[in-house]
Amino acid sequence: MEDVEHIEKKMKLIDENGLRLDGRKPEDMRPIRMEVGVLKRADGSAYIEWGGNKVLAAVYGPREAHPRHLQDPTKALVQCRYNMAPFSVTERKRPGPDRRSVEISKVISEAFDSVVFSEQFPRASVDIFIEILQADAGTRCAGLTAASIALADAGIPMRDLVASCAVGKIDGVVCLDLRKEEDNYGDADMPVAMIPRTGEVLLLQMDGHLTLDEFDKAFGMVKDAIGGIYEMQKDALRKRYAVTAEEFSDLPEQAPPERRAPPEREAPPEMPPEDGEVPQ
């Protein structure tokens, strides 16, 4: 294994034209694609592809909080579990919660706790599961963005959707939405989550250093980016729920294909008839 700590920072992250490794300008984001309602068993779900990140989010609830001693008689708990698949990174990740994923789970739970109307569901819990299938830096932002639309899909009342994006500094330049190499060899990384409607900040973490001016610039950039992500979230939700009349007429008139064989009963059921008649 490489001793990452002692590699010299000789990787050139920004070329002479001011473009990044993948040809982006500093204020460009990676391509994002999101889809709502991808899982049948969960109450709400979403899948997001954000550059090289592939993230699945599922929401269950409101449901009874377990263990019972955690229940709050005045409001619902908002619990999140962020988990990385062993195959999500180049070197196999040891499965299970570690220091990093426990922290991310905590900050994401707290971000959602302030948008969900949890007092409508006393004693209950809203459980959010974020599974990172493939990681390429900025997974907590992708996870938050996906979980937010999964919550809306689950019919959980909220003040607004939550949108999130990261910003950072590479080769001394403030850049939006870092990818893996930029994150590893860059100078700073700062994930931000906001309520786009009001501009309230729900999550802000920083790794590395930014000067006050750089911070202001970075924050302005990320705020604009979050506005764009918010629109994508709304489009994804509308696409899932609004089906126009013409799309409807294109659908086949038949019922959906039979998913399971019809129940077969060999023996007559041993249940008494409704109105008390004795079968002959």
Place this chain on the structure above:
Amino acid sequence: MDSGPARREIVIPGELLGGRNVKPGRGTFAEREEVFSSLLGIRTERYGRVGVIRLSGRYMPYPDDLVIGIITDRGPSHWLVNIKAPYPAALHPAETPWRIDFGDTGRYLEIGDTIIANVLTVDEIKHIELTMQDMDSRRLTGGQLVDISPSKVARLIGARGSMIAMLMDFTRCRLLVGQNGRAWIDGEPKDMAVVSRAVEMIEERAHMMGLTESVRAFLETEYGMRAGPRPR
């Protein structure tokens, strides 16, 4: 249900629904004299009050709802019933049609039994109580249960029961729909299979126009132009 425009207005949590001129209704909240949606659903407006009819989510019980429940636990003088709400509902012997001695609950309803009941009360901390005092309330025997999302129950019933009546006419099954998103079907196995496929169809296309016609077309491919007397 209603014959509105081909596309209904879908609103998203946090979407602005109106200013000072409207009052906040169900599924909304007010902030700085403006009204916003708190749910993903369809916008409605009536008498200056805007509301949102939700398109997804768990069943939330309201008093008088007819529900189909499954007994999950039993004590000497109560049962707990799963009605697909976030919380189990309690049923007390005084709310049943039977006279039950203390400790004798198991003679009437056992764990796993299915009942039709009505929601009696839901208090502010969401303790739910059921009643079986209603004429229609009873233990269900035979048949099978089908799940549908609670927000689509209205489509399964149809305007003044039109959808449910059509399903019963064609399949000659007995069909009962609880507000909590459970339907009970009883009839010939092949007819029950048709009903459950029709329910799946309604589940998938509930938000589309012309739902009744497409369900009718499906039933006609199964049965031809049959509409016999409905079993009671």
